[in-house]
Amino acid sequence: MHAWPASEVPALPGKGRDLQIHDTATQGTITLAPGPVARIYVCGITPYDATHIGHAATYNAFDLVQRVWLDTKRQVHYVQNVTDVDDPLLERALRDGHDWTELAERETALFREDMTALRMLPPQHYIGAVEAIPGIVPLVERLRDAGAAYDLEGDVYFSVEADPHFGQVSNLDAEAMRLLSAERGGDPDRPGKKNPLDPMLWMAARPGEPSWDGGSLGRGRPGWHIECVAIALDHLGMGFDIQGGGSDLAFPHHEMGASHAQALTREFPMAKAYVHAGMVALHGAKMSKSKGNLVFVSALRRAGVDPAAIRLALLSHHYRDDWEWTDDVLAEAVARLERWRAAVSRPDGLPADGVVEEVREALSNDLDAPAALAAVDRWVDAQNTSDGDDESAPGLVSRTVDALLGVAL
Ligand code: 5CA
């Protein structure tokens, strides 16, 4: 699948700092020191509805990761999937009388437009679940051959006991895992499973549903977690730097994915850091496609909201916090964008070298975007009320905000 066009990232004087980031698995902040090529996998959308502000907030966090790494003069190898076949997508297509492939294509196209408008840097590999199926089948066969998977009425399940490190991503107790498994696509109550938490790797063809040739597995379609593992291992290999997504993916998705990969390769860990963004709410409840309490990025754009203001609204919250989208959040961002644009449009200004370093420091400190905004605010407020004569300052601030925050002034 093709991704979307990259906006240019201006080079800044000097060099950025290594990223310190909170890791869900070790429950602490770690300093990542990738090689010359940093490797990141971020879970993509299930394209049955348009990109909402919650999605955008999560992708914003991982866009900042890339920008920090680029500023340390590293290359970034970024991989993202599209879950273009799964239960919720098929259910939505059936409900609305649409062809599921057309629904997925349409919503993926809109997602690309939204990401482009928000200046999110694209992945080098943007891979759909359907196109990954030929790579998924042999992985499931290998897991079965190794005794890490078993058949149940034609379906194939992963045995969580096959990975001695199972549970070390999300650090939850058995009861919490069971509840979340039932809530998030698992089937802990299905009779015949070895462990109620065991997730499906391959689902035998169901009447009226799409299915693919699965070799010795029979016709069917892949489970959710193995999709991301197959794509990540294919394009990044084991031990990549960051596995990313929203906090609702820590369990079961990233827990199971890590165990699939670790059982397959006998290597540990799949990723050096498991990084999770907080949930954005609307009217007191998590924004979710299933609940329908959504603010769409495309709807805001259609209403004439500048994408740079949407981006500033996302940046005004720390990525790990849960927060609520309100009209005030957007209004504040619109006002900030205006102030910043006024400040950088002046021909000269107050020296800005300190601003570059403060933004770098804030972002390298667990992506503290609100602190980065505060640093720019301080320069902007001083700039808008005094008479500096540094001709390079407005351009430098503009390039800093563009390169590190993805906001075009
Ligand atoms: N396709 C799978 C991942 S392989 C999936 O979870 N798709 S999704 O469309 O449901 O979500 C895409 C990303 O947006 C995930 O990282 C998810 O955690 C994140 N996300 C979903 N809702 C919110 C929300 N309300 N706030 C913040 N992030 C969210």
Ligand code: ZN
């Ligand atoms: Zn995923």
